[in-house]
Amino acid sequence: MRGSEKESPAATRLAAYRRPQPGTQPKHLHPPYVSSIKRAPSKALIYLPHTISEITGPVFGAESVDVKAFDLTKQHSGEPVGERIVVSGRVIDEDGRPIRATLIDIWQANAAGRYLHKNDQHDAPLDPNFTGMGHTLTDSEGRYRFVTVRPGAYPWKNHYNAWRPSHIHFSLFGPAFATRLVTQMYFPGDPLIPFDPIFNCTADEKARQGLISFFDWETTIPDRSLGYHFDIVLGGREATPMEMPGGRR
């Protein structure tokens, strides 16, 4: 890779994270996603070797986590409106090893497709019993679990009659800044997915499909809620695709 031959021996030893395969991460410029036209770099990227500032990262201990924050349906006096769901899975590294005690933040629209945010003026109701934000730490096997309601689809201004498929935003730190991931999880069978310019930013079919959760009988609770499973790979050839840099929809 460009620049690698200039690295010092010490820096070479620290190059601990494999780079993604071409096509498995979103293109910076994907014109159907209109915002990418202004956001994409106009010059070639500069290769940066992984040094101590990339292979280290913040550590979030149990003291920085609200143990109740994994359940987005119990943050208010009443239950939110919508279809109750459980979203769970594992966070693993590029070699399939569990990433333990890493912080996961999620945020999402409510069941009507509306965010509790001043920039969201979509004409759909807010839910007084739903904030739409949660967090948790992975356990010793890299597992996580959230309880929430299925987010609704919502319109956006990207093009005429543009609608985002239902999705949940995920933000993970992982063990290092090099493994930092911000992405979006989708739901199987959503008819809007094939038309979504953000989903389609990632060229590689397998990597793209990895953003779609699968329905999971194991975590479906009788008479209560459906379960969806979503595994996340931080770094390397199988890495879960990053959301388009600067993307916030």
Ligand SMILES: [Fe+2]
């Ligand atoms: Fe969104």
